[in-house]
Amino acid sequence: MESHTLRRIAGALAAVALVSCAAIASAASGRVEQSGLFALVGGTPKIESKFWVSHPSDLSGTLKVRQFTLDGKPILDYDVDMEHIMHMIIVRDDFATFAHVHPDFDTTTGTFWQAFTKEANHRYYVYADSTPRGIGQQVFRFTLDNSGPIARSAPVGGPSERNAIAGSYTVTLSRTTLAANRAKNLDVTIVEGGEPAQDLAAYLGAAAHAVFINTVTLAYVHLHPMVRGQQMKMKAGKTGAMNMSMGGGKSGPFMQMAVPALPAGTYKLWIQFLGNGTVYTVPFTLLAQ
Ligand SMILES: [Cu+2]
CATH class of the missing domain: 2.60.40.3340 (Domain of unknown function DUF4426)
Incomplete structure (x- = not known):
């Protein structure tokens, strides 16, 4: 049987750590920004992806992603893939919850935003999957920090x-x-x-x-x-x-x-x-x- 499954592969293979995930404090705004960890197997990072959380309360906030060309210009044009210009996957650290959401987009600044409420005592992995026009698919991973000590959770098994x-x-x-x-x-x-x-x-x-x-x-x-x-x-x-x-x-x-x-x-x-x-x-x- 012939199958032509459309495939999108992203990965964070250990040896392919091309971009550091270190949190960087932005002196100008006081906000804490992360540079995304490039996660596309077989690809190369052709952009830079930044992540931060705005107006965070203890558990609720707005996840923001803004992406830049390597010479520092904000990316404003994205191709539509599967009906959206960005797919965001958010999983809890114990893989017990999964969200597939589509952030809003500010066409002037190139900022994506997505309201999200986390549960206490868990961190989350956030994947931003997009196709900047003329560049091709890019996927970056970020970490949303826990509030309170991380809960002990059952192993995946x-x-x-x-x-x-x-x-x-x-x-x-x-x-x-x-x-x-x-x-x-x-x-x-x-x-x-x-x-x-x-x-x-x-x-x-x-x-x-x-x-x-x-x-x-x-x-x-x-x-x-x-x-x-x-x-x-x-x-x-x-x-x-x-x-x-x-x-x-x-x-x-x-x-x-x-x-x-x-x-x-x-x-x-x-x-x-x-x-x-x-x-x-x-x-x-x-x-x-
Ligand atoms: Cu899909």
Whole structure:
């Protein structure tokens, strides 16, 4: 079976620490800025990404990201990818929560902002995934600090069951253990009431979205499973990236995703899909060994 899964890979592979994540106090404003850790496997950082939190109360604040060309000019033009110019993934330090949000954008300053309320005693990892026009996809990771001592949390553990329940749906992966460093196609099947689900629709321009995060290295992979046996309309984007158009029609329930070669480790995986008008986020744990 032929599959052309659109693939977006980002990673924070240990040896590829190209940009320091050190927090830098901005003398001018008193705010604490972070320079993002470049996180795109196989790519190179072509911009600089800055992160800070404005008007923080104890737990609520506005996450801000502003990106710059390497000669220091704020980036104002972004390509739309999956219906948005920035995708922000926010995961809790124990990988127990996952958010996929789309920050607002100030076209004058190039600043993105996103309201966020964290839970006490946890830090969060924030991934900013965008495609500056003419540059191509760039992904940076930041850390949102904890308020209060970090809670002790259960370890992520081994590979999860292949089935997971989401509302009235059961999502099944063909496997949750993979050979490390080897690309592999994984089937994703969504069943409702014992039958293939009939009320799935495209979500953000894809049949489903899958985000993998290595629980140790924080390497990040973002894939879009393709509906099996359905002709997908693909077009080359301006930057050479592939954009997918599904026209908002029916989607699933039989999908396949092309998982790239993953370094050995444990990966938290979240699959997002739209079922009968509701977005579901389904967690799994994968082991690459
Ligand atoms: Cu996606």
